[in-house]
Amino acid sequence: MNERILISGASIAGLTLAHWLARHGFHPTVVERAPGLRAGGNGVDVRDQAVEVAERMGIMPRIRELATDVQGMKFVDTADRAVARIDTRDPASIEIMRGDLVALLHQVTDAEYLFGDSVRGLEQDDDGVTVTFEHAPTRRFDLVIGADGMHSTVRRLAFGPEEQFIDFKDHYFAFANADASLGEDRWVTMFNTPGAMTGIYRSGNHAQAKAYFMFRSTSLDYDHRDIAEHKRLIGERFADDTSWRTRELLESALADPDFYFDALGQVRMDSWSSGRIALVGDAAWCASPASGAGAELALVGAYRLAGELAAVGGDHRIAFVRYNTVHRRLVEKKQQIGPNVRLLVPKTAGGRCVRDVFARLPLMNAIGAVERLTRAKGPRLLPDYSPAA
Incomplete structure (x- = not known):
């Protein structure tokens, strides 16, 4: 049937x-x-x-x-100094x-x-x-x-x-290829300005790094299949941000034909x-x-x-x-x-400072360990489906 x-x-x-x-x-x-x-x-x-x-x-x-x-996420200041790191490794997750x-x-x-x-x-x-x-x-x-x-x-x-x-979550995001030299090996590096985030994802097992962008916004009217329009939106939002390595990551991302942009x-x-x-x-x-x-x-x-x-x-x-x-x-x-979103994209400079302090506490890794333990205790095996007789 x-x-x-x-x-x-x-x-x-x-x-x-x-x-x-x-x-x-x-x-x-x-x-x-x-x-x-x-x-x-x-x-x-x-x-x-x-x-x-x-x-x-x-x-x-x-x-x-x-x-x-x-290994995890790190948050940096304008001088590229790590202000906080969070270990995200999970033995049960690949x-x-x-x-x-x-x-x-x-x-x-x-x-x-x-x-x-x-x-x-x-x-x-x-x-x-x-x-x-x-x-x-x-x-x-x-x-x-x-x-x-x-x-x-x-x-x-x-x-x-x-x-x-x-259900729109008040943010937009984009990712694209990036110059791997701009990020620390085996870390996701993130830099924040109020209501926005620029980052780079660099795996030690892959030559190609990924640039990330996220920003807070009201709903935008755009064609979700028009990559040129997507690049224009990100380019306009981050064009005036010359702090950290945002300009270099933006140039690299806008040159990528596989640039991806969407609403959160x-x-x-x-x-x-x-x-x-x-x-x-x-x-x-x-x-x-x-x-x-x-x-x-x-x-x-x-x-x-x-x-x-x-x-x-x-x-x-x-x-x-x-x-x-x-x-x-x-x-x-x-x-x-x-x-999660407030952690990645604090709305204000004060919120970013609070996030950085909170991220430096051992409590963050403890919370992650508890979450992994809770998942491990849940049901693991799925049904072994067989066709009806």
């Missing part, structure tokens, strides 16, 4: 879903707007139940080989560059791919979904899954305008499915980069969605409800991002 499944988006959630659907005997097709796999991106964490998913996919040894070796993880997932996934294309229209009925594409001929599928990010086209077509679902936001929905159409990953529940849980939620959520379909012989009416129930608890927990 419902063997032909279209997945929109070839990122972590989409590829993980395609892998497990194929393993369970379904026939996934993946459509991706980009002409190929997106190689860029920042570091993402594979932790807790996501480690178990990766183990079952057979990619965990390679994830460990390709892992970054970043950080890997997003592009590296996507490449690993693609290597172990057997699916049909339609690169350089996108869904344009969806019409569902009792027997399936008619899908029109930007370029490919119209086709019929039994089910359609949107794994196409916070600005999901599938969600817009099946559920309504994104304004109904995105979360996706909140009462249901991740509508008839024969469902959502997974950031399209369904984006927790925002401030949560640090994007890859974890994508891997676990995609595994559960494919597993629930397999467990009931492809009956989406049952599987989608179960998926929505069992995975929602983890999503709601990870969407509670707490003081």
Whole structure:
């Protein structure tokens, strides 16, 4: 039942879903707007139940080989002196560059791919979904899954305008390639002015560093696919900031064709499915980069969605409800991002001073240790889904 499944988006959630659907005997097709796999991106964490998913996919040894070796975050003053450091290392969590993880997932996934294309229209009925594409001929599928990010086209077509679902968190962020000489090896270095942050991420295992920018703002009106406009927004916001190494990082970032910019936001929905159409990953529940849980939620959520379909012989009416129930608890927990944004981007100079004092206290590392211990005591193993008899 419902063997032909279209997945929109070839990122972590989409590829993980395609892998497990194929393993369970379904026939996934993946459509991706980009002409190929997106190689860029920042570091993402594979932790807790996501480690178990990766183990079952057979990619965990390679994830460990390709892992970054970043020790933590440090905050600096205008003279590049470290005013505080926070150790973020976690033995139970492996950080890997997003592009590296996507490449690993693609290597172990057997699916049909339609690169350089996108869904344009969806019409569902009792027997399936008619899908029109930007370029490919119209086709019929039994089910359609949107794994196409916070600005999901599938969600817009099946559920309504994104304004109904995105909870804007009053900040915008960007990242791009940077000159590695501008940052300390194995550290994320951050410099703050009131309401803004400039930083550089440098892994000792990777030659390429990443520049980061974040700033507080009211909602901006812009095209989320227009990279030239994104660069203009960041360029204007940080053009007058000549302190620390902001100018050099800005020049490097604006020269990167893979420059990435977006709003800091979360996706909140009462249901991740509508008839024969469902959502997974950031399209369904984006927790925002401030949560640090994007890859974890994508891997676990995609595994559960494919597993629930397999467990009931492809009956989406049952599987989608179960998926929505069992995975929602983890999503709601990870969407509670707490003081992370205030820690990274203090609103005022006084707030920055308080943050720096607080970050120097041993309490910060103690809090991290308690959090890791709490996670370790939680449920670790996922269900081993088997097809219904």
